[in-house]
Amino acid sequence: MIAIPAPTTVPVTGGNSFPVRRVYCVGRNYRAHAIEMGADPDREAPFFFTKPADAVVPSGTTIAYPPRTGDYQHEIELVVAIGRRGRDIPVERAHEFVFGYAVGLDMTRRDLQIEARKAGRPWDMGKAFDESAPCGEISPAATTGPLTGGAISVTVNGETRQSSDLSLLIWNVAEVIADLSTYVELAPGDLIYTGTPEGVGPVQPGDRLVGRIDGLADLEVTIR
């Protein structure tokens, strides 16, 4: 018999763990990043893509440089962990569905993503590959309160590569939850990577990345 795979879990501050059900990601959710990706920075409706649950790896992981790419890039993002089931969630009630927050990296094979985009093909092989969703410890929303602002950054070998503020999200956390819940029913265990600010760029084997968001636990990964 094939053993049932153990669910992927993310540590929660205080000792619990959060079992991952689904991983959603928002595309182009900061103006300056939309511009650097060659897109219209005007407020277009949010759009979503997904990663498999087992692409999530915890802070402290040494992740392999992935195959089939020559342009493996970091995208630092705020991750929202969902704690309640819901669909068609109103913006005003969206924060009731947040279990907590974490620092995440939407690791991307940029060359494959761009190639797919040009050809009008799915992004999956550029985005949804092994170990492509590092996620730091989850801080419960009960202690952080709603996150509507705060510094977000990532360093590579100590050098700052991306630095912005959560207040610059085009679609904020509540709006992302409300819109996503009109497409799919959200449920406990869902993670939402809310998009990256400008400054995305390549990493190499041996690099050490540290992601930070005010008030949350740091996320640290090394590439081998």
Ligand code: MN
């Ligand atoms: Mn992203």
